[in-house]
Each structure stands twice: as C-alpha cells, then as structure tokens.
Amino acid sequence: MAEDNVNGQETAVLKKQKKKIRGGDSEVVLNINSIMDIMTILLVFLMVSITSDPLSIQQNDRLKLAKSTADYPPENSIPITIAADQILVDRKPVLKVECTTATGQQCQEQDYGEKTNTYRIDKFHKKDQNDESPHIQTLFKKLEEVVKMKKEEDEAMQEEFKGIATCVVHSEIPFRILTEIVYTAGMAELSSLRFAVLKTSAR
Numbered sequence: 001m002a003e004d005n006v007n008g009q010e011t012a013v014l015k016k017q018k019k020k021i022r023g024g025d026s027e028v029v030l031n032i033n034s035i036m037d038i039m040t041i042l043l044v045f046l047m048v049s050i051t052s053d054p055l056s057i058q059q060n061d062r063l064k065l066a067k068s069t070a071d072y073p074p075e076n077s078i079p080i081t082i083a084a085d086q087i088l089v090d091r092k093p094v095l096k097v098e099c100t101t102a103t104g105q106q107c108q109e110q111d112y113g114e115k116t117n118t119y120r121i122d123k124f125h126k127k128d129q130n131d132e133s134p135h136i137q138t139l140f141k142k143l144e145e146v147v148k149m150k151k152e153e154d155e156a157m158q159e160e161f162k163g164i165a166t167c168v169v170h171s172e173i174p175f176r177i178l179t180e181i182v183y184t185a186g187m188a189e190l191s192s193l194r195f196a197v198l199k200t201s202a203r
Helices: 002-027 032-049 137-156 175-187
Strands: 078-082 086-089 092-096 098-100 118-120 164-169 192-195
Touching: 078 137, 078 175, 086 137, 092 137, 118 175, 137 175, 164 175
Parallel strands: 078 164, 164 192
Antiparallel strands: 078 086, 086 092, 098 118
C-alpha cells in the first residue's frame, strides 16, 4: 500500500509538472503584428537599397553630361533624367522630348550626336496645353506620385523628407527646358535640385 501511495504521489507530481509546462507554453503568444512590422521595415530597406542610382549613367549620343569642377557629395534623391529624346523619372520614361535637326526634320537615330539640333517639350504635356507655360503637367503628375512614395519610405525609416532631386541632363538641352523642369519639380515639393556632371580637374 505504501508503495502504491508513493507511485500515486509521483504520478500526481508528474501531472502537475506537465500542466505547468503546458501552462507555460500557452502563455507564449506569437504577436503577428510585430512580425508584420519587422517585415515591412525590411521590405522598405530593400526597396531603398535597390533604388536606381542616379549617378550610374551610361553616356551616348542621347545623353552626354556637361563637365564641371564642382565637388559635391551625392545624396539619396529622386533622379530626373533629361535626355535628347525623352524625360525619365527614376529611370522610367515619362514623356518625349521633341528633337528637330537644323533642316527642320525630326531627329533620326544618326542625328542625335549633332550639336545643331533644337529641343522642345510639346504643348500637349503643358498645363492647359499652353506652349508658353513652364508647368509640364505630365511630368508633374509622375513626380507627385514618386514624391508620395518617397515620403512613405522616409517615414517608415524614420527619416525626414528633404525634397532633393538629381537632374541628369544631356549637355545640349536648352536652358528653356531646364527652367521648365526646375519649375515643375518645385511644384511637386522637390525644392532642392542638383545636377549630375562629369567632374574635371580644377584649374
């Protein structure tokens, strides 16, 4: 009988220990919200990491940078590329740049290297389709979209949105188009514009 009591007590102790273990397991709650937060932050980090580098430029007849002795470090920014045939935002085509040769013909593949070409933005892309307007409506809509995404990324990374854009400009693009780009970017909350150039040695 004494042995049975001992065995019974040992069994009772084992049951209590199992209950404690199970009870301990039930107290560990997997918080899915925390995991989702971590995954969101990692996703944003990866998106920022693989964002197109505006200074990674392949030059050709449609895109030749101006030369300068300026020496400013690059910053994380929204790249705007103004080539001889199109304007891109974050390397995605947004609108066409009209190129005309000295004879008044539309530029063909072999014409883009000529320095006598003229360039313009068609009024179809301007606000109210006014050829004199500096507001490039098509570009503005795209910049507005990209700026919104950039603000969300900066907020997720707990960083301040600085409104910086880096303009990668073909050296033959006229000043008129540049002023239109600057005006339109300013309207889209990009208040700080930098221009990518080929660095040359200082005199």
